[in-house]
Each structure stands twice: as C-alpha cells, then as structure tokens.
Amino acid sequence: xxxxxxxxxxxxxxxxxxxxxxxxxxxxxxxxxxxxxxxxxxxxxxxxxxxxxxxxxxxxxxxxxxxxxxxxxxxxxxxxxxxxxxxxxxxxxxxxxxxxxxxxxxxxxxxxxxxxxxxxxxxxxxxxxxxxxxxxxxxxxxxxxxxxxxxxxxxxxxxxxxxxxxxxxxxxxxxxxxxxxxxxxxxxxxxxxxxxxxxxxxxxxxxxxxxxxxxxxxxxxxxxxxxxxxxxxxxxxxxxxxxxxxxxxxxxxxxxxxxxxxxxxxxxxxxxxxxxxxxxxxxxxxxxxxxxxxxxxxxxxxxxxxxxxxxxxxxxxxxxxxxxxxxxxxxxxxxxxxxxxxxxxxxxxxxxxxxxxxxxxxxxxxxxxxxxxxxxxxxxxxxxxxxxxxxxxxxxxxxxxxxxxxxxxxxxxxxxxxxxxxxxxxxxxxxxxxxxxxxxxxxxxxxxxxxxxxxxxxxxxxxxxxxxxxxxxxxxxxxxxxxxxxxxxxxxxxxxxxxxxxxxxxxxxxxxxxxxxxxxxxxxxxxxxxxxxxxxxxxxxxxxxxxxxxxxxxxxxxxxxxxxxxxxxxxxxxxxxxxxxxxxxxxxxxxxxxxxxxxxxxxxxxxxxxxxxxxxxxxxxxxxxxxxxxxxxxxxxxxxxxxxxxxxxxxxxxxxxxxxxxxxxxxxxxxxxxxxxxxxxxxxxxxxxxxxxxxxxxxxxxxxxxxxxxxxxxxxxxxxxxxxxxxxxxxxxxxxxxxxxxxxxxxxxxxxxxxxxxxxxxxxxxxxxxxxxxxxxxxxxxxxxxxxxxx
Numbered sequence: 001x002x003x004x005x006x007x008x009x010x011x012x013x014x015x016x017x018x019x020x021x022x023x024x025x026x027x028x029x030x031x032x033x034x035x036x037x038x039x040x041x042x043x044x045x046x047x048x049x050x051x052x053x054x055x056x057x058x059x060x061x062x063x064x065x066x067x068x069x070x071x072x073x074x075x076x077x078x079x080x081x082x083x084x085x086x087x088x089x090x091x092x093x094x095x096x097x098x099x100x101x102x103x104x105x106x107x108x109x110x111x112x113x114x115x116x117x118x119x120x121x122x123x124x125x126x127x128x129x130x131x132x133x134x135x136x137x138x139x140x141x142x143x144x145x146x147x148x149x150x151x152x153x154x155x156x157x158x159x160x161x162x163x164x165x166x167x168x169x170x171x172x173x174x175x176x177x178x179x180x181x182x183x184x185x186x187x188x189x190x191x192x193x194x195x196x197x198x199x200x201x202x203x204x205x206x207x208x209x210x211x212x213x214x215x216x217x218x219x220x221x222x223x224x225x226x227x228x229x230x231x232x233x234x235x236x237x238x239x240x241x242x243x244x245x246x247x248x249x250x251x252x253x254x255x256x257x258x259x260x261x262x263x264x265x266x267x268x269x270x271x272x273x274x275x276x277x278x279x280x281x282x283x284x285x286x287x288x289x290x291x292x293x294x295x296x297x298x299x300x301x302x303x304x305x306x307x308x309x310x311x312x313x314x315x316x317x318x319x320x321x322x323x324x325x326x327x328x329x330x331x332x333x334x335x336x337x338x339x340x341x342x343x344x345x346x347x348x349x350x351x352x353x354x355x356x357x358x359x360x361x362x363x364x365x366x367x368x369x370x371x372x373x374x375x376x377x378x379x380x381x382x383x384x385x386x387x388x389x390x391x392x393x394x395x396x397x398x399x400x401x402x403x404x405x406x407x408x409x410x411x412x413x414x415x416x417x418x419x420x421x422x423x424x425x426x427x428x429x430x431x432x433x434x435x436x437x438x439x440x441x442x443x444x445x446x447x448x449x450x451x452x453x454x455x456x457x458x459x460x461x462x463x464x465x466x467x468x469x470x471x472x473x474x475x476x477x478x479x480x481x482x483x484x485x486x487x488x489x490x491x492x493x494x495x496x497x498x499x500x501x502x503x504x505x506x507x508x509x510x511x512x513x514x515x516x517x518x519x520x521x522x523x524x525x526x527x528x529x530x531x532x533x534x535x536x537x538x539x540x541x542x543x544x545x546x547x548x549x550x551x552x553x554x555x556x557x558x559x560x561x562x563x564x565x566x567x568x569x570x571x572x573x574x575x576x577x578x579x580x581x582x583x584x585x586x587x588x589x590x591x592x593x594x595x596x597x598x599x600x601x602x603x604x605x606x607x608x609x610x611x612x613x614x615x616x617x618x619x620x621x622x623x624x625x626x627x628x629x630x631x632x633x634x635x636x637x638x639x640x641x642x643x644x645x646x647x648x649x650x651x652x653x654x655x656x657x658x659x660x661x662x663x664x665x666x667x668x669x670x671x672x673x674x675x676x677x678x679x680x681x682x683x684x685x686x687x688x689x690x691x692x693x694x695x696x697x698x699x700x701x702x703x704x705x706x707x708x709x710x711x712x713x714x715x716x717x718x719x720x721x722x723x724x725x726x727x728x729x730x731x732x733x734x735x736x737x738x739x740x741x742x743x744x745x746x747x748x749x750x751x752x753x754x755x756x757x758x759x760x761x762x763x764x765x766x767x768x769x770x771x772x773x774x775x776x777x778x779x780x781x782x783x784x785x786x787x788x789x790x791x
Contacts, residue, residue: 051372051404057093057394058082058401059105064091065380065396066116071387072123074098077154078394079119079131080401082107088114090133092121094154098387099405108148109160111135122175122183129154130183132163132173143171145187165200165210167191178230178258186213186226186237195222197239199259213237213253214265219244223251227289231282234309235259238268238278238289248274250291254310268304268313271295275302281332281340283361285309290320290330290342299326301344303359320357322369323348327355333384335391336409338362343372343382343393351378354395372404373397410489411438413447415500425503425541425585430636430653433483433500434470442490450484457484458497472636474653474688476504479540505541509582511593512536512545519597526600530568534593536582543585549578554594557581573600631718632657633667633705635725648731652689654703665706665717675700675724682706700726 058064062082069078076095081088082105089110093102108131111117119133132147145163150156164170167189174186183202188195189210198210214223221242229236235255240248250269253262269275273295281288287306292299302317321327325348335341340359345352354373359366372393373379379402382395391406413435416422420431437444447464450457451473464471464485473483481502487495512534519525536542544562548555554577568576575598582590636653654667666682669689689701704722708715 051406054373054397054402054404056400057102057105057403058091060400062091062105063399064401065399066119067381067383067394067396067401068120069383069385069392069394070121070123071385071392072125072127074388075123075127075129075153076102076385076387076392077121077123077129077131078102078401078403079108079121079133080396081117081119083114087112088117090117090119090131090148090160092129092131092150092154092157093401094129094150096153098390099392099403102403103154106154106157108157109133109146113138118172120174122177124177124183125181127151127153130175131157132175132185134171134173134187136171141169143169145170145173145185147173147175163207165189165198165207167198167210169195172224172226174226174228176228176230178235179232180258182258184228184230184235184259185210186228188222188224188226190222194220195224195242197223197226197237199262201259213262214239214251216241216265221246225277227278227280229280229282229287230258231285231309233258236280236282236287236309238280238287240276240278241267247272248276250275250278250289252306252310266310268306268310269293277328277330279331281334282309283334283338283340286361288332288340288359290332292328292330293317296324298324299328301327301330301342303332303342318359318366320344320359320366321346321355322357328352329381331382331384333386333391335386335406336389339367341384341386341391343384343395345373345380345382345395351376352380354379354382354393356382356384356393373402407440407442407489407491407493410440410444410487410491410493410495412495412498413438413485413487415483415485415498417500417502420502420504422501423503425505427504427506427586427588429474429476429504429506430655431473431476431483431502432470432636433473435485435498437466437469438487438495440487440489445488445490445492448486448488448494451481452484453479453481455480455482455499455501457482457499459484459486460494462488472651472653473502474636476502476506478504478507479538480504503541503585505584505586505588508588508590509541509584510537511591512580512582514578514580514593514595516595516597519599522596524598528569528571528599530571530576530597530599531565532568532578532595533565534580535564541584541586543583543587545580545582546589547578547580549576551576553577554579557592571599574598630657631659631707632720633659633703633723635701635703635723637701637725637727648694648729649690649692652691652701654684654687654689654705656687656705656707659705659707659720663707663709665708667703667705668719669701669703671699671701673698673700675726676702677722678702678704680704680706680719694729696729696731698726698728700724 057078058080062084064080064082067078067080074097076099078093080091082091087110090108091105092108093105095102113135115136117133117135119131121131123129129150130147134143134145136143146160147163148157148160169190170187172188176184178184185200185207187198189198197213199213200207200210223239223241226237226239233256235258238250238252241251242248249267252266252268255262273293276292278289278291285308287310289304291302293302301321303320304314304317306313320342323346325346327344327346330342330344332340332342341356343354343356345354353371355369356372357366357369377398379395379397382393384393389409392403394401394403415433415435417431417433419428420426444466446462446466447468448459448462449464450459483500483502484497486497514532514534516530516532518527518531544560546557546560548557549568551574557579578595579592581592634655634657636655656664667684668678668681669684670676670678702722702724705720706717708717
C-alpha cells in the first residue's frame, strides 16, 4: 500500500499534466455536488398539463403486461400478467382510495406457459372482486378458463377455479356484473366448426349452461374479443368477426332482459378493410364504439355511434387518431366531466407512445389530441376508467404497469356572507362575502369573480389571488345581485361557478296602484259587491300587503294579505275607504294608497270632504312614546369577524346611521397605533376610506361625522360620537427583485443540472488548457503581494 502511494505521489509531483487532470476531476466532483444541492428543482411538474406524475403499479423485477382495470366508486382493481424467473402468473393490485395508493401486488395464480392469458376483472356492488383469464396449451390447440375472487378488497384471493363447459378452445373470457348484481361470463369457444360467442350466468355459486349469443348466417370463421356493457336492463355486446374472406368486421347484438334473450346479429362495419379491437361506452342511450381500421393502409382509430342503444348506427365513422402512423389497442370511458375519453398507442414517435383524445357528446366535436406517456420509453395497451372526479389510465411501459391520473377537476369554494344570508333579504347595501378554499392536489392558483344581475354568468378571468378569502361589495341596488366565483387550480382547471345571491331591499316599495271593475274611484256605483285589484312594480322584494276597509272614515292599514285582489259583499250605502300599503321582505311598509268610492248615492265625493280626510295621518306610528333614534356612523371594512388582515391597502365604508345622506358635510378620520379621538375637523368628504401603505402592526381607525339638521329654516350642525375599529396587519414576506431573479435562475438551472455542470466544466477546462489558468494564478499572487505590502 505504501509503495502504491509513493508511486502515485511521484506521478503527481513529477508530471504537471497529471496534477491538472486530477485537479479537473476534483473540481468536477465538487461542482456537480454543489449544483445538485443548490439548484435541484423543488417544483412538482405536470407534463402533460392536467395529469399528475405517473406511478408504478407492478413490482419492479417482474416483467408485466396486458393490464385490465375496473372501478366501483373509490375501489379500483388492476390485473395483469407478470413473469419472474421463468414462471408467469396473474397479479392483482387494488386501491380503496380512488387510485391515490395501491396495496402491494398479489399473485393470484402461477403457470409455466408464457402465452397471453387475457386477464379481466369486474367488481360487484358489494365490493367483491372477480378476476378471469384463459390458459392456452403450448401448441395453442386447447384452452381453458379460470377465475379467482376476493371478498376482502384484494387482501386475499381464492384458489384458481376452472370454468369448463366441455367445449373445445374456451378462450377470451369477459366478466361483467349487471344492474341486478349478477355475474355474467362471455367467452369464445369452438363448436359446430366455428368459433362462436357464448354466454353464461353465475347463480348460487354455479355457472348456468352456456348459450350462443350470436347465430350467424353464411360462412363465418369465428367471433373474437367481445366488448360488453350493461345499461339498466340492457346488455350490449360487440365483437370482432373473421369472415369467409378473412376480413375482420364488427358485429353487434343486445338484450333487453339482462341477457335472457338476444336480438338478431347486426353487422355494423362494411367495406374491404379490417375492423378490429372494439371497445364501447354508453352515455344517454348512445353506444360509443371505438375500434381499429386499416382502410387507409395504416391502422387508425375510428368511432361509431349507435343511437337508442344500437337501433341506428352512423353511416360514416368519426376519425379519432390524427396521424398516419399505425395506432393500436383503443379504449374508451366516460370521464367525470361527461366527455368521452379515448386512449390508444401509436408509432408516430420513436417507439410506441400513449395518446388520448376527448369527445364532447354535447357539442359533438373531437377535442385536441394529446400525448400521455411523456417518458421516452415505449408504452402499450392503455386501459382507461373513471373513478369519482378522476380519470385513470393504466398501460404497459418497459415491462412495468404504469398508472397516471388526470387533474381535470377542481372543487368550487364554499361561499357565505355575514351580512347577506343566502335566500334571505337584507337592508344592507354593502355585503361582506367570505369563501373557504377547497383542497386540490395541484394547489389553488386563484379565483375568478364577477358581480352582475345575471344568474348564469361564468367568470373566466382570474382576479383574486390564491390566498384571497373575502371581498367587500358596496353600493348594492335594491333587488337581486349575483356574486359569481370559480376556483382555478394549479393545472389550469376551472371549477363549477358558485352563483351567490345578494338580495337587497334597503328602500320601501312604491305605493300599490289600485283599480276596481265595479266601483270607479271617487265615483258612484249602485253595486253592493265591490272588487278591488292592485299592482306593485317590484314583486321580487314583495312580502305582501296591509290594508284597511272602512266606511265614512279611513283608518291606517292593519290586516295582512298576500294576494292582489279582494272582494267585499253586501255593502251599505255610504262612502268607503280602502287603504293599502306594500310590505317588503325586510318588513318595510310603503306609503299608503287610498281608494275611495261611493255605494248607493248619486254624484261624486265632495272635494272639501276629501281635503279634510287627507289631513288625517294614516302612516304607521306607535301610540306609545317614540323611540329616540341616535345619529351615528358605522365602519364597514373587509375584515369580517377576523382581527388580522394580510394586505397593506384596502377600502372601507363609512355607513351613516339615522342620518340623511344629503345632510352630511363630511367626516373626520384618523388612523393610529392607539385609539385617538378624531378632531372636529373634516378631512374626508366621501364615505369611502382608501387606506394604503400600512406596515405590520396593530392599528385603530377612529371616525366621526359632521352633519346638520334644519330647524325653523336654519341649519344646525352636529358631530356624531366617535366610533373605533381595531385590527392587525400581518403582511406576507416581501422579496426584492434580486430574490425573484435568484428564484427564476434556480428554477431554470434546476431543470438541467447535468447540462449546466457539463457546460461550466467545459469552460473551465478550456480556460485551463488555453493558458488562462496561469494568468489567473498570476493575478491572484499579485493581489496577495499587494495586500501584504500595504497591510
């Protein structure tokens, strides 16, 4: 060891090139470690946008493929084939939280054959998971169907059990539960010199005798790869049929009695091209069928729609894939946004990649095509399904089963108002609105809000930050105003709009307008039955009416009714007074409308009599001592019930109490750390306080109002008592432009740490080899000498 050390030291000191080489290696190691530590990215990147990071479902080291998946609520089961140390088997992974986590994969069965086993899975309403697959002999001359089930959410599985009906080549099994929670088996078997499609139902632990689903006319080679869906009491089956000419076409049957009887076979594709690998979804009694077609010399993904559950089909299919490269293994499911989601893999890039495209049943248009598998590794055999508010896609990638789930949904905020409860009316013209931020995996980026009179407006522009939780709306008019708000998450999704109603009735309603078809106003009529009708201009704020009906002398209204018509019968001769006032939903009474008429007399009402009657004060006054109303003001700020505020600038409202707005001269407002009495000097004319530039700390706002009253034709001025409002300002940390520049550089460099390290190392090596290193050394020695000389 000492000898080796001596040789290395000799080489180091005798040969400058060795020293330079070792120095470069040392600098490279130190620089690389420093770069990774300082500039590694801490951001969660979503690529493509709207999808989270992919995760492995299968165990590493197990060569996995041919996935199948099914969901029932938040219960998701994924089955696939796996090979390890020369043995292949059927594996299952289960999630009970909508795909957020999967339990450790469980091996259900193990076999020595490597031929595809075509596993499938289905879930009952009670949460039982059934897995089915087929086993082919090495010479593919015989086939058998096996199944296993789990009653404990995938923790344990029953021993594999063979399903045999004594037919030759029982293969390609499909399990499906109907709406009655009965398990159905569809499979292909060879009988009567044809591969036909058969159906059996499991009842009381036994499968019934299978019956042929399809009865073909003509020379057909076989029926393969069935796609099955149950919808209400209907069963829909589509499959790929090999015809006499060895061209593949798609055939269809359906049952309207849970599979007890089947319709005639219908061929739904035509032409000389092949149609293969059908997959179906049902929405609003329309069957959406996606399949492979090679009419343009390459394999493309097409879609056909079957209306009224297949009574009529499109004559021309829709083109789903938008590439000339070969596309394979299509699948379709209904997403949580009520849009169809079609997946496949194709060869447009180097290796195979997973692509998807959405179709909107509402607008009947295909949306933009996107790539899902972002890694530069081959992806095959995608399977898509919906679970709650997520879309999940499983596929085979580099010998593993990979899953990715969508982020296409964000919840709406929950909105409340302390001043304006929903579905109730308020006299307040300023509304304090608060909302609670919903949880979202990609984070909340902000909110889009809008205020108008339209109940269906959807705001589309973000105008509130992610940390906003309240707002103050002032100057509300009488009637209904809507506060619209949507959440925007980190993936750019917008939530459903919350339309919060602000119902304001700050002023009394107008006097009702009264008419009569039997007795003209202030006129004479001989009819002893009187019918009176009335109208009011704003029925939204209307609660009802109060009225009085008297003879000879009017009295103030006191009886309540909520109709627009009243009838009085058997009236005696005389003058009658009908007094009516509107009552708003905030219990404000309008001015009284009086309707006068005469029964049994000729002529009209004496004007002098009406003039004397008009002097009577019929307005609502209490007979007891009047309550003295104290004049004052209120401070309305956007703090709600909180004592802290996270902004340095905001707007407040001074609300007069028992003061006519026209009589206000102005306000005296003072902001300080302590409560101080505002001086009797006007420094604010309007009732809006604009506060800016506050730092962290505790503050108190004090205000008082100067107003006047007109007494004997002269104005007398007064000051209200001071009112106070205390609060605290806690601002978020402030960053300088250099901090933002540093964060931006860190993010960019963190995205390419190896590239940056390589570039800087290349620059350093170039400088060293071209002689700049010696110049740098000389400069450093010169600086060192000067420092020693002067100090």
